[in-house]
Structure formats: structure tokens, C-alpha cells
Amino acid sequence: MKSTIHDVARRAGVSVSTVSRSFTRPQLVSAKTRQRVLDVAEAMDFRISRSAAALKTGQSMRIAMLISDSITTWFNSHVFAGLNNVFQPAGYDLSIYTMNTVQARAEFFASLPVRRNADAVVVCSFNIVPKEIAKLGNMDVPVVGINIPNTDRFDASVNVDDRQSMKLAVNHLTSLGHQRVAYVRASHGSPFRYRADERLEGFEEAVKEAGIADMTTSLRCPPGMDASNTALAQILSLNPAPTAVCFQTDGLAIPVLYGLHHYGREVPHDISIVGFDDSTYSEEIGLTTIQQKPYEMGVELARKTLCLIEGGRPDQPFEMFPTHLVLRETTQPPADR
Amino acid sequence: MKSTIHDVARRAGVSVSTVSRSFTRPQLVSAKTRQRVLDVAEAMDFRISRSAAALKTGQSMRIAMLISDSITTWFNSHVFAGLNNVFQPAGYDLSIYTMNTVQARAEFFASLPVRRNADAVVVCSFNIVPKEIAKLGNMDVPVVGINIPNTDRFDASVNVDDRQSMKLAVNHLTSLGHQRVAYVRASHGSPFRYRADERLEGFEEAVKEAGIADMTTSLRCPPGMDASNTALAQILSLNPAPTAVCFQTDGLAIPVLYGLHHYGREVPHDISIVGFDDSTYSEEIGLTTIQQKPYEMGVELARKTLCLIEGGRPDQPFEMFPTHLVLRETTQPPADR
DNA sequence: CTGAAAGCGCTTACAG
DNA sequence: CTGAAAGCGCTTACAG
Numbered sequence: 123m124k125s126t127i128h129d130v131a132r133r134a135g136v137s138v139s140t141v142s143r144s145f146t147r148p149q150l151v152s153a154k155t156r157q158r159v160l161d162v163a164e165a166m167d168f169r170i171s172r173s174a175a176a177l178k179t180g181q182s183m184r185i186a187m188l189i190s191d192s193i194t195t196w197f198n199s200h201v202f203a204g205l206n207n208v209f210q211p212a213g214y215d216l217s218i219y220t221m222n223t224v225q226a227r228a229e230f231f232a233s234l235p236v237r238r239n240a241d242a243v244v245v246c247s248f249n250i251v252p253k254e255i256a257k258l259g260n261m262d263v264p265v266v267g268i269n270i271p272n273t274d275r276f277d278a279s280v281n282v283d284d285r286q287s288m289k290l291a292v293n294h295l296t297s298l299g300h301q302r303v304a305y306v307r308a309s310h311g312s313p314f315r316y317r318a319d320e321r322l323e324g325f326e327e328a329v330k331e332a333g334i335a336d337m338t339t340s341l342r343c344p345p346g347m348d349a350s351n352t353a354l355a356q357i358l359s360l361n362p363a364p365t366a367v368c369f370q371t372d373g374l375a376i377p378v379l380y381g382l383h384h385y386g387r388e389v390p391h392d393i394s395i396v397g398f399d400d401s402t403y404s405e406e407i408g409l410t411t412i413q414q415k416p417y418e419m420g421v422e423l424a425r426k427t428l429c430l431i432e433g434g435r436p437d438q439p440f441e442m443f444p445t446h447l448v449l450r451e452t453t454q455p456p457a458d459r
Numbered sequence: 460m461k462s463t464i465h466d467v468a469r470r471a472g473v474s475v476s477t478v479s480r481s482f483t484r485p486q487l488v489s490a491k492t493r494q495r496v497l498d499v500a501e502a503m504d505f506r507i508s509r510s511a512a513a514l515k516t517g518q519s520m521r522i523a524m525l526i527s528d529s530i531t532t533w534f535n536s537h538v539f540a541g542l543n544n545v546f547q548p549a550g551y552d553l554s555i556y557t558m559n560t561v562q563a564r565a566e567f568f569a570s571l572p573v574r575r576n577a578d579a580v581v582v583c584s585f586n587i588v589p590k591e592i593a594k595l596g597n598m599d600v601p602v603v604g605i606n607i608p609n610t611d612r613f614d615a616s617v618n619v620d621d622r623q624s625m626k627l628a629v630n631h632l633t634s635l636g637h638q639r640v641a642y643v644r645a646s647h648g649s650p651f652r653y654r655a656d657e658r659l660e661g662f663e664e665a666v667k668e669a670g671i672a673d674m675t676t677s678l679r680c681p682p683g684m685d686a687s688n689t690a691l692a693q694i695l696s697l698n699p700a701p702t703a704v705c706f707q708t709d710g711l712a713i714p715v716l717y718g719l720h721h722y723g724r725e726v727p728h729d730i731s732i733v734g735f736d737d738s739t740y741s742e743e744i745g746l747t748t749i750q751q752k753p754y755e756m757g758v759e760l761a762r763k764t765l766c767l768i769e770g771g772r773p774d775q776p777f778e779m780f781p782t783h784l785v786l787r788e789t790t791q792p793p794a795d796r
Numbered sequence: 797c798t799g800a801a802a803g804c805g806c807t808t809a810c811a812g
Numbered sequence: 813c814t815g816a817a818a819g820c821g822c823t824t825a826c827a828g
Contacts, residue, residue: 124575124599126821137799142823152797167597169575173513173520174821178804182510184552194540194754199531206530206555215521215552218543238461238506260504262461350743377743383720402739406687406714417531463805474815479807489813511805515820 125166134162145170172213184215185427186240190227190248193218196373196401197416201246201268204420212428214241231257242427245270249316264430268416268423271316278426278439280419284317287412287445288324288368291396294410294447295366296332298455300394303329304364305340306353306374321370321398339364343374350377357393358385365393365456372397372404372411379409379452394453408451419443462503471499482507509550521552522764523577527564527585530555533710533738534753538583538605541757549765551578568594579764582607586653601767605753605760608653615763615776617756621654624749624782625661625705628733631747631784632703633669635792637731640666641701642677643690643711658707658735676701680711687714694730695722702730702793709734709741709748716746716789731790745788756780 131138136159143150144159151159162168176183187205189198206216219236221227231254236243243258245267255275258265267279295303305325307318322340329338341356343349353374357367369375375397382389389395397404397411404411422443426436468475473496480487481496488496499505513520524542526535543553556573558564568591573580580595582604592612595602604616632640642662644655659677666675678693680686690711694704706712712734719726726732734741734748741748759780763773 128821138822139799139801139824140797143798146823150797155797167571167574169572171514171519171821172576173510174804175823176510176804177508177514177806178821178823180804182508184509192540193543194533194536196531199536203530207557210554210556215554217547217552219547220544234504235506237504239509376740380717380740380744403713403717407717465805475806476808476815476817477813480814483807487813492813508805511820512807513820514822515805515807517820 125168127168127170130159130163130166130168133166134159142170146175181241181431182239183213184217184236184240185209185242185244186217186219186236187244187246188219188221188230188248188250189246190221192222193220196399198246200416201420201423204417204422205244205424206420208421208424208428216244234258234261237261241431242266244268244423244427245276247317264427266423266427266430268419269317271320273440276440277430278423278436280423280426280441280443282414282419282443282445284320285324285327287414288321288398289328290445290447291368291398291412292325292328292332294449294453295368295394295396296328296334298366298394298453300366300456301334302337302362302364302366303334304338304357304360304367305370306343306357306367306378307340307370308343308349308374309345318370325368350374350381354378354381354385357382358387363393366396366453367393368396368398370398372399372401372409375409375411376403376407379407390452390454391457394456396453400448405450410450410453411448413446413448414443462505464505464507467496467500467503467505470503471496479507483512518578518768519576520550521554521573521577522546522579522581523554523556523573524581524583525556525558525567525585525587526583527558529559530557533736535583537753538757538760541754541759542581542761543757545758545761545765553581571595571598574598578768579603581605581760581764582613584654601764603760603764603767605756606654608657610777613777614767615760615773617760617763617778617780619751619756619780619782621657622661622664624751625658625735626665627782627784628705628735628749629662629665629669631786631790632705632731632733633665633671635703635731635790637703637793638671639674639699639701639703640671641675641694641697641704642707643680643694643704643715644677644707645680645686645711646682655707662705687711687718691715691718691722694719695724700730703733703790704730705733705735707735709736709738709746712746712748713740713744716744727789727791728794731793733790737785742787747787747790748785750783750785751780 127138127141131141140151141159144156148156172183193199193202209216221230242264247269249271259275264277267276269281270279273279307322329335341353343353375395379389379395387393397409400411400413429436464475464478468478477488478496481493485493509520530536546553558567579601584606586608596612601614604613606618607616610616644659666672678690680690712732716726716732724730734746737748737750766773
């Protein structure tokens with residue numbers, strides 16, 4: 123029913139070796155023969171079986187992506203898209219492994235289902251611990267990371283400087299003259315803990331350097347639906363009121379921005395807002411924010427990974443991607459100045 | 460280096476058949492033997508090679524998901540998450556095939572790279588044409604769809620009634636007393652064309668039934684960054700001004716909602732807004748909208764697909780998922796009433 | 797440039 | 813309940 127490489131060989135009057143080469147190493151076959159093989163294959167609706175090829179070559183043609191929360195988040199889905207758009211044309215399938223509970227995570231690293239079944243492992247925004255990295259390292263395939271806290275034991279990575287980026291945001295505000303600045307972060311327990319930590323540290327450093335540390339406040343959003351509501355309530359009740367607020371993510375900033383309007387606080391006249399990510403709606407809404415580009419980071423990390431799989435060395439195994447302060451419409455000098 | 464089933468068999472003092480059965484059909488092996496095999500396998504870091512198993516069984520253990528735009532959209536990423544969370548534990552990899560240009564699409568259906576390399580094909584929100592479906596059908600694997608215009612030739616599908624759902628939105632507004640209602644849709648050329656069409660038709664029907672067809676306007680967002688800006692500009696310049704606006708998607712509604720605030724129109728006091736999807740931020744922002752649940756739809760479609768792969772018949776091969784009007788804070792009776 | 801042959805690591809029908 | 817053996821569909825080192 124489905125034709126195999128043997129059927130094609132017979133119909134084309136060549137050996138299976140030649141059929142195989144016509145697909146995988148065309149330069150080894152005469153142009154004439156190759157064309158005939160390809161024509162016959164086409165007529166028979168033949169495709170190379172990836173399972174068979176994988177078995178023979180010892181590669182699984184699969185790459186595992188480890189994430190600690192949902193693939194539906196802005197960051198993860200863009201990284202995934204970037205990775206996939208490089209891996210897919212190269213013949214690799216990208217499989218997601220979601221570790222969103224302590225138990226799922228422990229199970230994954232205990233049983234390591236990807237062993238022997240992945241040609242590389244991509245660790246995405248994961249506060250992965252040394253013991254876990256060691257386990258992955260034992261798999262003898264490249265282990266690469268995107269926005270990982272620490273590159274030890276990794277073969278390649280692509281990162282953003284969260285600390286420095288957040289300082290960009292604060293410096294923008296302080297240089298406008300803001301003195302009472304608040305910071306809103308997601309609750310601990312977030313899978314992005316280390317990134318949250320870095321951003322908070324960047325905020326605190328910048329605020330200290332600006333000499334306004336004693337007038338700043340750090341607010342916490344509890345997990346759940348009302349995260350932004352809680353943040354909003356805290357901002358509105360701060361006394362004296364902050365003239366500017368930095369957010370750990372645009373995802374926190376946008377609902378608060380909306381809520382501020384709702385309660386009659388004009389942005390940026392009454393209060394300035396800076397986000398982080400440049401994610402969904404940020405441009406349309408005019409949110410001033412720190413831009414990072416997870417799609418592009420995914421593309422670049424996939425390239426490095428392919429290079430490693432082929433036994434090469436990426437030019438720049440550990441790359442720091444730039445971020446940019448994007449000025450839009452939610453910041454201005456404080457009104458009382 | 461990597462141990463195979465033979466190594467395990469030798470160390471455990473059994474045949475490879477028994478090792479294989481211990482993993483894939485445990486009930487065929489005595490508990491004692493199985494435990495010994497599993498212990499040895501564990502000690503040797505052995506995992507079944509999925510490529511080898513796939514070759515032998517004739518299954519590819521891969522499922523293809525066809526989408527016509529990015530995997531990063533709210534709808535697609537949630538469907539993907541739902542599918543993947545069922546397929547992955549069942550041992551299947553889910554591969555994305557993105558056809559976002561006419562050329563990419565033609566190439567895909569001409570070469571059908573998934574032939575012999577997928578155990579099922581999932582068509583996601585695709586205005587797929589009969590000729591294309593026929594090509595997929597020739598692959599001899601289940602072809603299933605999610606939000607497809609027409610279920611002919613499909614083996615299973617999960618859909619939402621876009622037309623009826625939009626009528627829900629309009630009826631809500633007319634029953635509040637709104638008479639001048641506008642509709643905002645994305646430009647044609649969108650990959651979601653058929654869904655956009657259905658929603659527009661639903662809108663027009665509802666408006667006709669309510670007897671306010673002559674007071675309604677349908678606005679179009681051109682593609683690109685300024686889509687919502689253009690819509691906003693049109694809404695603001697309509698004369699007489701509409702008292703309510705329905706949007707094809709929340710993604711269009713949210714930036715416009717923000718823009719209306721910006722230009723001093725109070726929602727819902729001056730103008731009511733209804734979205735469609737219940738997507739990112741809709742709840743936090745209090746957007747009244749039509750809710751659909753792509754994650755749940757993905758889960759259910761994956762279940763049907765698995766059933767079909769195993770040769771069964773899903774209880775309900777073609778399922779219509781409900782949508783709900785979610786009342787929040789962006790609608791009220793018109794102020795001039 | 798082409799072919800014959802070995803073998804990748806499993807699963808499963810068959811036999812006991 | 814267990815094992816010996818065939819074979820899934822390829823790739824590739826070797827020979828010519």
C-alpha cells in the first residue's frame with residue numbers, strides 16, 4: 123500500500139542505495155539517475171520514512187524543550203516559534219515537556235524520558251538546579267538554554283541581561299525627575315523566579331544609585347486572577363503616591379494601566395508606567411517598556427543547537443541579546459515638578 | 460555507551476522479548492521478572508528507542524498540526540497546548556506546519572512532507588479547500604479539524620458556532636436598547652477568513668432580526684500595526700456615533716477600548732463594547748465578550764484523534780462546543796435612552 | 797557513479 | 813510465562 127524504498131528502487135531499475143542517496147546525498151548520484159529516481163518516487167507518492175532513517179543513523183530527530191509553565195505564555199510561545207522555524211526545516215521535531223508542578227518536575231528528572239529520544243535539550247527560562255543539569259549532561263547530547271540563570275554545564279545559551287535591562291527602565295524614570303517610584307513584581311513561587319529576582323535586584327540597584335531608595339516601594343502580586351487587581355489596589359493606596367511604577371512584565375502593567383484609567387488616574391500625567399517585554403498589545407496601547415525579542419532568540423539558539431548536533435562549535439556559544447528601552451506614551455516627567 | 464534492549468536482556472538474564480514486553484505489555488510478564496527487568500533497565504539508564512519501536516510497529520508516533528498563521532496567537536497556542544497535553548503522554552510528538560504564505564501552502568500540499576511520517580493530521584482553523592482535503596485523505600491516516608468551515612471528508616472535528624455566537628453578542632446589545640451598533644472586523648486576507656465571514660454574517664442576521672440594520676455600520680481594520688488605530692479612528696468619526704460596537708476578536712477590541720478612554724469616550728457610559736474569544740487580559744480588563752475555550756477544544760479533539768488512530772470511532776466525531784456570553788463591565792443600556 | 801550486504805533496535809507471531 | 817527468529821525501512825562502509 124505505502125511504497126518503500128525497495129518499491130521505488132525496483133520501478134526505477136536501481137538499487138536501494140541509489141534511491142537513498144538520491145534523497146539524502148544527491149551529489150553522490152548522477153543527475154540523470156537522480157532525476158529518474160525522484161520522478162518514480164513522486165509518481166509512487168514515496169517519502170523517506172523518518173523513523174527508519176532515524177533508527178539507522180542513531181539520531182532521534184527530536185529535540186526536547188523544557189518549560190516550567192505553559193507554552194501559551196507570550197515568552198514561551200515566541201521562543202517555541204523561533205526554535206521550530208529553524209528545527210522543522212532541518213528535519214527535527216520539537217517536543218514540549220512542561221514541568222509546572224514540583225512533582226512533574228521531579229518525575230521528569232528522575233525518569234528522563236528524553237534519554238535516547240532526543241538529539242538536544244533546550245531549557246527555557248528555567249531555574250534549573252545543578253543536579254538537574256548534571257542529569258541532562260549525562261544524556262550525552264547538547265544541552266542549551268534560553269534565559270537561564272547560569273550557563274555552567276551548558277553547551278550554548280542565549281540570554282538577556284534582566285538586571286541591567288531593569289536599570290534602564292529605572293534610569294529613564296529618574297532622569298525624568300521621578301523620585302517616588304514603585305515596583306510591581308509577581309509573587310514568588312513563579313517559575314520565572316530567577317528572572318524576577320534579577321529584575322528586582324536591578325531595580326533596587328538603580329534606585330540606590332539614584333539616591334531615591336528610601337522613597338521606593340516594592341509591591342507583590344499574589345498568584346491568581348486578581349494579581350493585577352491587588353497591585354492596583356496597593357498602588358492607589360500608597361501614601362505618598364508614587365509618581366512612577368515599574369513592572370516586572372507588561373502582562374502585569376497592562377491591566378494595571380487600564381485600572382488606573384478606570385479610577386481616574388491619568389497616565390502619564392498623574393503617574394508614569396514602564397513595562398518589561400514589549401509583548402501583546404504593548405505597542406498598540408503605547409506602553410513604554412523594555413523590549414526583548416524571544417522569537418529572534420529562539421531562532422539564534424536553534425542555529426547554535428544545530429551546529430552542536432553536527433559536532434561543530436557555535437561562533438558564540440553564550441550570547442547575550444540586547445534589550446531596548448522603547449519610549450512610547452506612558453512616561454513623562456512628574457507633574458509636580 | 461548507550462545501552463540497548465540486548466544489554467538489558469543479558470544483564471537481567473532474560474530474552475529481549477521479555478524486556479520489550481516488560482515495557483510495552485507488562486501484563487504479559489510475571490510480576491517478578493518484570494520487576495527485575497525494570498530494575499536492571501533503570502540501573503543501566505535504558506529507555507526504549509522510540510525510533511526503533513516506531514519503525515517496527517509502522518507508526519510514526521508523530522501527529523501533524525496544520526496552521527495558517529503563527530503558533531503564537533492566542534487561539535493557536537491554546538489549541539496546541541490542549542492537543543499536546545493529551546498527545547505527549549500517549550507518546551506522540553506534535554509537529555507544527557505553518558502555511559502563512561500562498562507559496563508555502565502550495566508547496567506543502569504538493570509535496571505532503573507528512574506522508575508516511577504522521578499518524579494523524581490536525582487542521583486548525585484553516586479555510587482548507589476540497590482539493591487539499593482530498594490530498595490529506597489519500598494519506599490514509601485520520602484527518603481531524605478544529606474550527607473548520609466544513610466537515611466533509613474529515614474523520615472528526617471540534618467546532619464552535621461562530622455565527623450563532625456573534626448573534627448572542629448582538630442580541631445582548633439590542634436587548635439593552637442599543638440601536639446604532641457598529642461591527643469591527645479584520646481585513647480580508649486573514650487566514651481566519653471563513654470564521655470572520657461567519658461572525659459577520661451572524662452580526663448582519665442579528666441586526667436584521669432586530670430591525671436596526673439601517674443604523675449599523677461594518678468597519679474594516681487593514682492588516683498591520685495600525686489595525687486597531689484605523690478602527691478607532693473610524694468609530695470616533697462615525698456620525699451619528701454608534702452607542703455600541705461588536706468586535707470580531709478581543710484582540711481588536713482591547714486596543715480600541717484603550718483608545719476610546721484615551722480620547723475621552725467612557726466605556727460603557729458613552730459606548731458599549733463586546734469582544735469575541737475571552738482571550739488574554741479580557742477578564743482583568745472587564746471586557747464583556749463571547750467566550751470560547753480553545754484549550755479544552757484541543758484536549759477533546761486529541762482524544763477523538765487517539766481513538767481514531769487506534770481504529771475506534773469517537774462517540775461524537777463531530778462536536779460543537781458551546782460559547783458563552785460573559786457579562787463584564789463594558790456594556791450597559793445606551794445613555795440617551 | 798552504483799550495488800550487495802550488514803545492521804540500526806526494536807516488536808510480535810509462533811512455538812513451547 | 814518466556815524465548816528464538818524474522819523483519820520493519822532505511823543508511824553506509826566497502827567493493828567494484
